[in-house]
Amino acid sequence: xKREVFRMERVTxxxxxxxxxxxFNLQIYSGEILGLLPVNAYGMSxxxxxxxxxxPLYGGYVYYGGEKVNSWKESRRTSNRISIIGADSRLxxxxxxxxxIFVLRQGFGQEIIRTALLKRQLxxxxxxxxxxxxxxxxxxELSAFERVVVELLRAIAMGNRLIVLNEIGTxxxxxxLGKLHRIMHHYTEQGFSFLYICLHYEEISMVCDxxxxxxxxxxxxxxxxxxxxxxxTHRCSAEYDRMVRGHxxxxxxxxxxxxxxxxxxxxxxxxxxxxxxxxxxxxxxxIQMLGNSIFREMRELLLGNWKPESGxxxxxxxxxxxxxxxxxxxxxxLPTRSMVFPELSYMENLCISLSMRVPSIWxxxxxxxxxxxxxxxxxxxxxxxxxVEELSEKQKYQMVYTRxxxxxxQVVFCIQPFKGADMPHRMxxxxxxxxxxxxxxxxxxxxxxxxxxxxxxxxLLVLKGREGMEEILREDFASIHAAAPxxxxxxxxx
Numbered sequence: 001x002k003r004e005v006f007r008m009e010r011v012t013x014x015x016x017x018x019x020x021x022x023x024f025n026l027q028i029y030s031g032e033i034l035g036l037l038p039v040n041a042y043g044m045s046x047x048x049x050x051x052x053x054x055x056p057l058y059g060g061y062v063y064y065g066g067e068k069v070n071s072w073k074e075s076r077r078t079s080n081r082i083s084i085i086g087a088d089s090r091l092x093x094x095x096x097x098x099x100x101i102f103v104l105r106q107g108f109g110q111e112i113i114r115t116a117l118l119k120r121q122l123x124x125x126x127x128x129x130x131x132x133x134x135x136x137x138x139x140x141e142l143s144a145f146e147r148v149v150v151e152l153l154r155a156i157a158m159g160n161r162l163i164v165l166n167e168i169g170t171x172x173x174x175x176x177l178g179k180l181h182r183i184m185h186h187y188t189e190q191g192f193s194f195l196y197i198c199l200h201y202e203e204i205s206m207v208c209d210x211x212x213x214x215x216x217x218x219x220x221x222x223x224x225x226x227x228x229x230x231x232x233t234h235r236c237s238a239e240y241d242r243m244v245r246g247h248x249x250x251x252x253x254x255x256x257x258x259x260x261x262x263x264x265x266x267x268x269x270x271x272x273x274x275x276x277x278x279x280x281x282x283x284x285x286x287i288q289m290l291g292n293s294i295f296r297e298m299r300e301l302l303l304g305n306w307k308p309e310s311g312x313x314x315x316x317x318x319x320x321x322x323x324x325x326x327x328x329x330x331x332x333x334l335p336t337r338s339m340v341f342p343e344l345s346y347m348e349n350l351c352i353s354l355s356m357r358v359p360s361i362w363x364x365x366x367x368x369x370x371x372x373x374x375x376x377x378x379x380x381x382x383x384x385x386x387x388v389e390e391l392s393e394k395q396k397y398q399m400v401y402t403r404x405x406x407x408x409x410q411v412v413f414c415i416q417p418f419k420g421a422d423m424p425h426r427m428x429x430x431x432x433x434x435x436x437x438x439x440x441x442x443x444x445x446x447x448x449x450x451x452x453x454x455x456x457x458x459x460l461l462v463l464k465g466r467e468g469m470e471e472i473l474r475e476d477f478a479s480i481h482a483a484a485p486x487x488x489x490x491x492x493x494x
Contacts, residue, residue, distance in 0.1 A: 003030040004066060005161050005193045006051075006082070011060030012072075013046055020046040021217045024060065028162060033184060033194040035208035035223075037201055039237075041422035043217030051082050051164060051195075065161065083155035086166035087420070089147050091154075093140035098122050100139055101154045125153050129183045144292045145176040149183065156187060163187075164195045169203050170419045173290045173448045181207040199422065200451060240427050244455040247434055251458060251474075257281065261410050261442060262328070267311035269297050275311070277461055277469065279411055279442050284433070286445045286457040290464050295448055298463075302330045302413050302446075315410070329353065329409040333416045336396035339403075342388050347372070349388055350399055353407040375402060394428050401432035411442040418452045426452055450480070 004027060011024040020043045028034050038044055049055060054062060054070035054077055062070035064080045091100045101122060122135045133146050142150065148168060155163045165184075169177055184194050184207060198204045204211050211223040262279040271294035279285055289295035300306035304323045312319050315327055323330060332338040341349055347368055354371075355362065372384060379402060383395055391399065404412055414433065418426050433456055436443050445453045454460070460472040460480075472480065 002032075004028070004063070005030045005032075006065075007061075007063040008050070009061045009063070011050070011062065012058040013043075013050060013055070014058045015046065019058075019217065021050070023218060025219055026212060028193050028195060030161070030191050030193055031188045032210070033188060033196055033208045035201075035204035035211035036195055036197045037204060037211055037213050038197065038199065038422055039213060039215035039220065040424055042215075044214065044422075046217070047214070048084060048164070048166070051162075052080055052084065054078050054080065081158065081160045082162045082164065083151070083158070083160045084164040084166060085148060085151045085155070085168065087171050089139075089151065091139045091147060091150060094138065096136050096138060097133055097142070097150055098135045100150060101125075101157050122153075125156070129186055131183075145172045145180070148172060148180065152183065152187075156192065161191070162193045162195065164197065166197045167199065167420070168196075169198060169200070169449050169451070170416060171292075171448065173292060173295070174288070174450075175290050176292070177203070177206075177449065199418075199426070203449070237423060240423065240430070243427065243430065243434075247456065261316060263314045265312050265314060267301075267308045267313075269306070269308045271297050272308065275463070275469070277471075279444055281410075282437070282440050282442055283458045284437055284443045284445070284456045285459050285461065286447065286450070286453045287461045287463060288450060288453075289446070289448055290462060292448065294463055295446065298446060299333075299415055302415070303332070326407060327410045329404045329407055329412045331400065331404060331412060331414045331417060334420050335400045335417075336393055339400045340388055340391075340396055344388065346384050346386060346388060346391070346399065350375075350403050351406065353403050371406065378402075393425055397425065397428050397432060401429075401435070405436065405439065405441075409441060411444060412436055413444045413446065415446045416448070417445060430456065454480070 006026075006028040008024050008026045011021055012019065013021040013024070024043075024047070050062065050070075054075055056075040056077075057070060057072045059072045061068055061072075064082070069078065069080060070076070126133060126135070129149070131146075131149055133142070133149065139147060139150065148171070152163060165180075168180065172180065184196075188194065196204060196208050201211065209225050212219050213221040213223065257280075259281040260278045261281050263277075265276050267275040271291060277287075287298075289298065297306060297308075301308065302322045304321070307321075313321060315325060320328070322328060341352070344352070351362075351368065351371065376384065379398055380395070383391065383399070386395075388396075388399075417429050417433065421429055430452060433443055433445075437456070443456070445456065447453050450460075454477065457477070458474055460474075460477070462470040462472065464470070
């Protein structure tokens with residue numbers, strides 16, 4: 001008989017009289033990896049809060065470890081021993097691995113920290129999962145994957161029987177994802193349970209048996225083994241699917257000449273070794289990094305924070321460096337946070353990149369008026385009178401991408417553009433990138449996994465660090481590993 005580790009039964013939760021979860025039912029068993037597929041983000045943050053903290057409920061009950069810990073009748077505001085691991089690390093970077101795992105855990109009561117003892121205690125944990133992480137290394141020196149593993153080990157050491165992995169695929173590579181899945185299976189055999197939150201069913205199906213679909217604060221569907229899961233998930237994303245199919249048909253008809261506009265030539269660094277590739281006019285090039293370190297080097301290079309040991313970058317045959325050239329633009333990760341400036345007005349946010357091409361933009365009101373006339377019908381006239389903090393998430397995405405469009409670069413680098421976006425906002429990002437391509441701008445997408453990026457790609461480069469690089473053309477996308485989202489569209493072409 002299955003033993004239950006967590007259950008939410010008919011839970012309704014409100015904040016400021018707004019219903020965020022309604023008649024919410026979810027059950028997780030001991031030793032299970034349950035997938036959670038959010039169709040949209042509504043209610044997700046509330047659900048994560050209720051996992052860890054027993055806040056007052058409008059209706060329903062919450063059980064953890066077989067005990068009722070929260071109900072609409074009585075809320076003790078206690079905490080549940082549940083760990084949530086995601087993009088925002090909860091580790092202390094200045095402390096060692098062993099200190100983070102053992103010293104910071106609840107219940108550690110030693111006044112004198114015996115470092116050698118902690119190392120000996122940690123050694124079997126690492127040996128069990130085949131990881132070789134220096135126990136005295138500072139957490140700030142670790143890769144993203146190693147940090148995830150350290151957080152997981154801390155949860156295990158704390159005895160937290162339920163561990164939530166929230167969009168882990170956006171911060172570690174596909175290869176590392178496979179290693180993490182093996183570690184998860186190791187601990188499910190010991191009775192630990194996992195809730196695996198991911199925006200793509202293809203990734204969820206790699207490691208989970210059951211999958212719950214969350215939509216508008218309600219569990220819409222529970223996908224069981226043997227269900228026609230692909231049909232169910234495709235039905236929920238039918239509009240997105242139509243967009244992608246239309247884009248693929250248009251790209252097949254388009255003639256993309258291999259006119260080189262940008263070349264990375266013989267770049268070397270800690271992870272890069274003689275990295276050389278070209279970007280062609282009008283193409284969408286997706287670069288998948290199989291290691292977090294090479295991703296970090298490439299990102300810091302584009303942001304101007306890192307210089308390679310050797311090599312050069314050529315734009316139209318002339319040397320350039322990021323981010324000084326107006327001919328190349330970079331859209332950072334989570335751009336609605338990293339590229340939005342609350343202290344500036346909407347128009348100032350919109351035109352900040354245009355000032356690289358038109359320095360007189362701030363002195364000439366006529367130019368700004370013409371921009372408003374041209375883009376007002378697209379962006380919505382109301383946005384120009386709103387403060388940036390009043391904008392919706394969709395309006396912020398539109399503002400950032402339109403800013404880049406006004407700059408008129410030859411090539412745009414998008415760093416993990418779909419990271420942190422639910423399905424409606426992924427569709428917005430997807431449409432914005434397609435808009436850039438339709439204007440003849442080359443787009444380069446940097447990603448740790450393929451996710452939605454594959455649906456836009458004309459060409460794929462897989463960077464393996466010092467092991468080299470593999471180029472895959474669109475006509476060969478059907479050969480990519482089976483867990484890649486949108487792969488079925490390319491298999492349909494065969």
